[in-house]
Amino acid sequence: MSEKKYLRITERMALRAVGTTYPNPPVGAVIVKNDEILSRGWTQRKGVPHAEIHAINQIKNKRDIEGAHLYCTLEPCSHEGKTPACVNKIIDLKFSKVIISQVDKNPLVNSNSVKKLRSAGIKVVIKNFGAQTRNLNNVFFKSLNNNKPFITLKIASTADGKIATNLHESKWITNSVSRMMGHKLRSLNECMIVGTGTIRKDNPVLDCRLDGLDDRSPDLFILDRRLILKRDLKIFGNKNRKIYVLYSDKIKKKTPKLKNIKYIKIKEVKYMLDIETIIKKISNLGYMRVLVEGGAKLSASLLNKNQIDKITWFRASKIMGNSGINAISDLNIVKINHLKKFKLINTKTIDNDQLSIYRKK
Numbered sequence: 001m002s003e004k005k006y007l008r009i010t011e012r013m014a015l016r017a018v019g020t021t022y023p024n025p026p027v028g029a030v031i032v033k034n035d036e037i038l039s040r041g042w043t044q045r046k047g048v049p050h051a052e053i054h055a056i057n058q059i060k061n062k063r064d065i066e067g068a069h070l071y072c073t074l075e076p077c078s079h080e081g082k083t084p085a086c087v088n089k090i091i092d093l094k095f096s097k098v099i100i101s102q103v104d105k106n107p108l109v110n111s112n113s114v115k116k117l118r119s120a121g122i123k124v125v126i127k128n129f130g131a132q133t134r135n136l137n138n139v140f141f142k143s144l145n146n147n148k149p150f151i152t153l154k155i156a157s158t159a160d161g162k163i164a165t166n167l168h169e170s171k172w173i174t175n176s177v178s179r180m181m182g183h184k185l186r187s188l189n190e191c192m193i194v195g196t197g198t199i200r201k202d203n204p205v206l207d208c209r210l211d212g213l214d215d216r217s218p219d220l221f222i223l224d225r226r227l228i229l230k231r232d233l234k235i236f237g238n239k240n241r242k243i244y245v246l247y248s249d250k251i252k253k254k255t256p257k258l259k260n261i262k263y264i265k266i267k268e269v270k271y272m273l274d275i276e277t278i279i280k281k282i283s284n285l286g287y288m289r290v291l292v293e294g295g296a297k298l299s300a301s302l303l304n305k306n307q308i309d310k311i312t313w314f315r316a317s318k319i320m321g322n323s324g325i326n327a328i329s330d331l332n333i334v335k336i337n338h339l340k341k342f343k344l345i346n347t348k349t350i351d352n353d354q355l356s357i358y359r360k361k
């Protein structure tokens with residue numbers, strides 16, 4: 001098999017880990033000897049072990065590794081974190097060649113491992129391989145170097161862009177397959193932000209309810225500026241996820257100390273929690289992938305500050321008319337050249353619904 005074919009396999013391994021590895025990037029690795037795959041690895045839950053170590057751990061007799069080739073979507077780490085540096089293990093086990101898709105732009109690594117491997121006599125090839133690999137790595141680089149997570153806005157609306165009736169009925173506008181895809185999207189993100197309006201009106205759970213992925217519900221950031229949400233709401237029911245309740249720095253109330261719910265004060269600006277402070281906070285906690293499922297005001301706040309990187313918009317072939325709630329509330333746009341611009345990157349017909357995927361321009 002060619003190097004590219006093995007790198008394609010590492011890409012598939014990395015994709016398995018998306019949404020589960022924060023604060024580490026999802027990485028894939030394959031160990032090959034005499035053109036035979038000895039093992040495959042991917043970054044494990046919460047980022048440890050790293051993909052290379054996961055692959056190495058699956059080989060019983062470590063002596064078999066001598067002379068093998070290691071393929072990775074990202075340069076192995078050269079620094080000690082929760083685990084020792086992977087590069088030392090690669091040298092100790094006497095791999096003869098390391099083929100990577102991209103060098104790690106993390107300032108703590110930044111080609112250090114490439115140099116260290118080469119000076120230990122191990123051949124290193126850098127391929128800049130694969131659009132999906134580059135996308136995965138870029139999310140990590142951006143979160144690290146720009147303090148900005150990748151934010152996806154998911155909307156489920158009528159064809160005329162309404163997300164609920166005026167009586168706040170929203171179940172169900174789109175079909176069951178679209179809704180399953182929505183659950184999959186949750187499993188691919190590490191956390192979600194949700195507005196108080198949606199919680200008060202819908203009392204949602206916002207978990208991942210797909211068989212086999214039901215332990216992959218993202219952590220939650222709830223915007224409860226005035227600390228008015230009652231703890232018997234369904235959203236607080238799942239004890240297996242972290243929940244952050246964000247509230248205004250103007251509130252003097254004492255907040256309880258709980259195991260899975262953390263209260264964080266956020267600067268209030270014009271009766272809203274400051275959205276840029278929230279995003280920085282989320283990034284500082286190590287989250288790289290954030291999903292937003294509305295409501296209308298939260299979506300508008302994020303769009304206003306140009307924080308949305310991708311929109312996944314499911315539209316049912318149904319019309320609600322003027323009396324429904326718009327997917328996005330006021331953006332105060334009066335000039336055409338102030339429109340928020342996106343690039344349509346994919347469309348799909350899902351039975352009688354239409355899915356459009358947009359990326360920030």
Ligand SMILES: NC(=O)c1ccc[n+]([C@@H]2O[C@H](COP(=O)([O-])OP(=O)(O)OC[C@H]3O[C@@H](n4cnc5c(N)ncnc54)[C@H](OP(=O)(O)O)[C@@H]3O)[C@@H](O)[C@H]2O)c1
Binds near residue numbers: 223224294
């Ligand atoms: N079909 C769908 O995909 C979908 C998805 C989600 C929601 N919905 C529908 O959307 C409706 C709720 O939307 P909504 O616009 O009323 O509520 P929302 O966007 O969920 O929440 C907005 C509220 O969050 C608080 N908030 C604090 N800081 C904020 C900030 N920086 N930006 C935005 N909000 C902030 C404010 O309440 P305080 O004044 O209390 O601070 C604000 O009124 C419901 O009817 C729900 O069914 C539909």
